[in-house]
Amino acid sequence: MDYSEKVMDHFANPRNIGEISDADGVGTVGNPTCGDMTTVYIRVTDGRIADIKFKTFGCAAAIATASMTTELALGMTLDDALAMSRNDVADALDGLPAVKMHCSNLAADALHAAIEEYLAK
Amino acid sequence: MKRIYLDHAATTAVDREVVQAMLPYFTETYGNASSLHSFGRDAKNALDAGRQTVADALGAQANEIIFTSGGTESDNLALTGVGKGHIITSSIEHPAILNTCKYLTGLGCEVTYVPVDSEGMVDPGDVESAIIGDTTLISVMHANNEIGTIQPISEIGAIAKDHGILFHTDAVQSFGKTEIDVRNMNIDLLSVSSHKIYGPKGVGALYIRKGVKIKPLMHGGGHEMGMRASTENIPGIVGFAKAASLAVERFESDTRHLTGLKDMLIAGVMDSIDDVTLNGNPTERLPNNANLRFAFVEGESLLMHLDMKGIAVSTGSACSSASLDPSHVLLAIGIAPEDIHGSIRFTLGRGNTESEIKYVLEVLPEIVGKLRAMSPLAGR
C-alpha cells in the first residue's frame, strides 16, 4: 500500500487517542464498506472545540485520518468543524490511495455526529 | 533494520544451490530442447532429468509430468482440460480454482462448492453426496494457503475412483511440506509450483495420470507431449527440479524445524496476549502455518506495525484487499467479518530462526496492546 509520509506518521504516532469521560458530544460511525469503526469525543467551550479525542478500529488510513481530523478540528468553531470534509482531511495528509478514500469518511462523520449530539442537547 | 520474512506461503527466496544449478542454463547450455543438434540435445537432457526428478518427488512417472508457468496455469489446465458437465470443488479453494470454475460455469458447466467445517476441513461424505450423473471432476486442494488445513485427499481420491470420476488436487502449498504419493492417494491430476519451495518463479507442473486425456490451453509446436506448447523454460525447470530434490532430501529436517518454530510462535503468542484464537485445524495443518486472530484489532494496521519493525506477514482483513472483501476462507469457516479483520497469517520458512521468532514475540504484545488501546471495540 502506497501511503504518504504524513499518513505513516499519523498512523505510527496518532494524536489525541483516547476518550473524554464527561464529553459534551460523542459520535460513533461504522463503515459499511469494510466494517470498521471510529468514535470521536469532543468538549466545547465558547462555541469552539476545546478538546477532542478518538478511538478507531480500522486500517492505517482510518487511524491516520482520525488522528488528522482531531488535529485539524481542535480549536475550530463548530461551524467550521461541521464544514470540514473528508477531502480536507485527505489533502492535509497529502492524499490517500484511491481504494482508501472511503476510510476518511469515518472520522469526519464521527466528528459531525459528535457536534450534532452536542447541539441537540 | 533487521528484516524477518514470515510470508513463505506467498513466495520464498530461491535457494543458493538452486541458483547455482540454474546458472549454466542461461549462458552455456542455452539450446532449444526441440533442436536436433548437440545444443538442443543438451537442453533436452536437462529437461528429461528435471522431469524425472519432479516425477520422483510425487511418486509419478516422468511422462506424467507437464511443465507449466506455475500453479495458476496448472490449475487452469487441469480444470479446463477435463472439466465438463458437473464439477465438485470446495468453498476454500485458491482463486486459481474458484475463478476457473466461474469461467467454466459461463461455458455451461455446473459447479458444486462443498462446505468446510469450522477448522477448514472438507467432509469426504459431502463430496460423495454431491456426485450426480454427469459429474466429471472433483477438485479439492491438498492444503489451504491461508489457514494451512490439510484435507483428507486420499479418501476423496478413493471416492472419485469408486465413481469413475477424475480427481484433481492443488498441492501448491503442500508440496515439500507433506508426503505426496499420487498413486497411493488416487490422484489423477495435481498442481505444483516452484516458487513456493525455494525455486524460481514462473515455473510449475501438472501431474496428469497416464491415460487421462486433457485439452491443452496453449496451441503451438507440440511441446510437452502436445499438452503445453511453448519452448521449454530450461533454466526454470532445472531450478524447479533442484528445489524439488532439496525438498525431498531435507523433508524430515525441514518438518522438524518448521514445526518447532510454529509451535513456539503459537504458544508464545497465546501466553503473552489475551483474546487470540488459532484459525484452522490444530493438528491437520501445514508445519509452517500459524494463522492467528487478534480480537478488537484490524489486520492491516497490525501488519503495517509489524512491517515497521521489519516483520513481513499477511492478513485476511477486508481492509487489505482491493475489493474490501474479507477472506473467503475465513468466512467459509464461519468467522464473523469483524473477527476476520484481526486475522494474521505467519508462514515460516527454512531460513527462519528461533531468535527471529523470539523477536516477533517481543514486539507483538506491545503492538497489539497499542492498537487495542485505541480500539472502540476493546473492553466493551
Ligand code: FES
Ligand atoms: S478502515 Fe477498512 S479499509 Fe480503511
